[in-house]
Amino acid sequence: MLKSAKPLGLRSFANRLSISDEVRSAVSLGKPVVALESTIITHGLPFPQNVQMAKKVESIIRExxxxxxxxxxxxxxxKIGLSLHEIEELAGSAGNPSINKVSRRDIAYTMANNLLGGTTISSTMILAHMAGIKIFATGGLGGVHRGAEITMDISADLEELGKTPVAVVCAGPKAIxxxxxxxxxxxxxxxMxxxxxxxxxxxxxxxxxxxxVVSPYNFESFEDAARIIExxxxxxxxxxxxxxIPPPPEVALKDTLIEAVIDKASNEADKLGIKGKQLTPFLLAEIARETNGLSVSSNIDFVMNNAKAGSQIACExxxxxxxxxNPTYFQPSEVYDRNPIDEHPCPKKLNVAVVGAIALDTHCTSLKKVRMADSNPGKIDSAIGGVGYNVALAAQLSNRHQNISTSLISSLGNDLSGSAIREKMKLNQKSIYRDDKNPTAQYLSVHSTGGELxxxxxxxxxxxxxxPSYVSDRxxxxxxxxxxxxxxxxxEVLNLLMVLQEKLEYKLIFEPTSxxxxxxxxxxxxxxxxxxHKFYAITPTVSELKSIFEAFERAEKFDVNNWxxxxxxxxxxxxxxxLRSTENSAAMQKFTNKGILQMAxxxxxxxxxxxxxxxxxxxxLVTLKDCTSDMKRKASLANFSFLAEGLQVEGGNRGVLFEHxxxxxxxxxxxxxxxxxTLLGVLSNEICSKGDLxxxxxxxxxxxxxxxxLxxxxxxxxxxxxxxxxxxLP
Incomplete structure (x- = not known):
């Protein structure tokens, strides 16, 4: 039972992120995504060079x-995943003293004061991790400054690399x-x-x-890097x-040239008393001046080269x-036996996908007879619900087939209810869309003392x-x-699922809900x-069946030419x-009661x-049969059944099987x-495993x-x- 949301720490801060739809969808679908920092836009390059570079780097990643x-x-x-307009706004403000250079320590201040901010490696790693992004490409790494044994000037980038699980792809620590x-x-x-x-x-x-300095480890392909990360x-x-990633020879600078320039710039910084977050920009500016801008153009080339490498690692x-x-971690028999004899080969993996609602359900049960238009004493419980979630959870809990898994495709808001659900839900969240614009779904029900709604x-x-694009991708x-x-x-999503059914040939089931x-x-x-037809089955209540029937009548679906x-x-x-002339007339009442038979x-x-x-x-159960001859030889085990034979169509007698x-x-x-x-969730596993029930x-x-x-x-x-x-369940 979900009574209240606990303090969520990092997770609650993550709810304040603004993630672009493209990035959110890509992360949810497991597509390759590469994070990019923005201090090179705000503090590294002047306008318009900075915006040109930013656009080019994004283009390389897409290519x-x-x-x-x-x-x-x-x-x-x-913000994770800036729009072109936002990149241009950020780039156009470069050099303005009001733009903050944001490392870990600066995040809260920047947010509290509604500032523009370019992210360093440290803050980019933090935000990328919160958004679920595993790869981050940048230029050079911050690190331990020369003379740090006295000044204690050590970049926050290094601390972040020790505690935030993001892979940083760069051209090495800055030579300064x-x-x-x-x-x-x-x-x-x-x-590592x-x-x-x-x-x-x-x-x-x-x-x-x-x-x-010799590298602690090496890798010879981007696939090697991906295996290390995974x-x-x-x-x-x-x-x-x-x-x-060592820079390409054609854009790399000679180490003798750079070392002399760095020594001169460092001495100048000491004389001027420049230190802290101002030191790196000063040194880089001095190096740019001494190399007549060659270091700046090399910097841009390095970023682009690293973006390409980062993209390829992300793809791998x-x-x-x-x-x-089925990961083999902590399974020595599989790790060390390179050619195991598989006496029980794993059957093909089958999936049940439930597309529908996940919601915060609040159930109120009156302790006495319900009085309308008045406050009723009772008990109130909250839990995760929604028809889609309930069906998927029932399928998962009741599943007796090792090769079947259930996925819920749904949507949660960026709010307190959504956070609480994410923390407590018992299903895989990979197919849950994160919606920053709409509140999480909620359902409130009031029940009598006997449990009736x-x-x-x-x-x-x-x-x-x-x-719909997200549903289609999933x-x-x-x-x-x-x-x-x-x-x-x-x-729109229902129409989409019908189109995809023809392509993917799955069994499409509709649960009416109300x-x-x-x-x-x-x-x-x-x-x-x-x-x-595209729907394999529908699962209405009697009341919902009547609603569907009446809607089809109004929409003139019962036409002469097709229906x-x-x-x-x-x-x-x-x-x-x-049937009415036989002894089964009493049993027939079960079907004709409430018009079930006629509407079905x-x-x-x-x-x-x-x-x-x-x-x-x-x-x-009401089923259209293409051939009734086999059905006549196989007695139904339902409490009541009736087979209606129709006309001969394409070599077989059509008909209808009614069962209760x-x-x-x-x-x-x-x-x-x-x-x-629950009924549908349990049944879905059997349909997935055994076919057309x-x-x-x-x-x-x-x-x-x-x-x-049961x-x-x-x-x-x-x-x-x-x-x-x-x-x-047995």
């Missing part, structure tokens, strides 16, 4: 199949530093340093291809890593992470505003076998009758007349499989809110349906929306 994420503070707001002491400091802080090249390669000194991530070391890391299904109110707008990445969409998503939202089906533009030929081929009226048959041409929930009265499954046993009702969600052998259909009903029973008898005891 190398990665997404750039320039980071800066815009009026106190930490004491590179040997810088390497010693990084070793003390636990930062590797240089591109063969074993024994020397660390580059920013401006020169190499310094006098190993660190898997072990949760929580420290950064430094990958040094993305490929590596997507290929890792009295009234409810919901705010699910954020789910309806989930970007679905194509997961390549699921089953997709469940709840009616909280937009009509009478009002169920009507969305009538507004879909791609809806076609059998056999060109009627399919309905006519089923010859349902003739079958009903025969009218909708059957659009939705050839229907699972209709009728609470304590059980389930109705009573509830397995009486329940002690505590909360009915998540019963239907509506067309399965009667025994298999009975066993799977009964298991789903799961729903556990939830009905539980105070939560989904029972934890689902894990115990």
């Amino acid at each position: 190398n199949n990665a997404i750039p994420a320039t980071i800066a503070f815009m009026n106190g707001i930490p 530093l004491d590179i040997e002491k810088t390497m010693e400091f990084l070793e003390t802080k636990g930062c 340093v590797a240089t591109l090249g063969p074993a024994g390669v020397k660390v580059p000194g920013f401006y020169c291809r190499e310094s006098k 190993s660190s991530n898997q072990l949760g070391l929580h420290s950064g890593s430094l990958f040094c 890391l993305s490929k590596l992470q997507s290929s890792i299904k 009295v009234v409810a109110c919901s705010d699910m707008d954020i789910i309806a505003r989930m970007p 679905i194509e990445s997961l390549a699921p076998k089953v997709v469940i969409a709840d009616a909280n998503v937009s009509i 009478d009002t939202k169920a009507r969305k089906l009538s507004e879909l533009s791609n809806l076609r009758p059998y056999p060109n 009627f030929p399919v309905l006519d081929s089923l010859q349902i009226d003739t079958a009903f007349k025969r 048959c009218s909708l059957l041409p659009y939705f050839p499989n229907m699972l209709i929930k009728d609470g304590a009265n059980g389930l109705f 499954y009573e509830v397995p046993e009486k329940s002690s009702v505590k909360n009915v809110t998540g019963a239907g969600d 509506f067309d399965a052998e009667p025994l298999l259909r009975y066993e799977c349906t009964r298991r789903a009903q 799961g729903a029973k556990l939830t009905v008898e539980d105070c939560g929306a989904v029972s934890e005891d689902l894990a115990k």
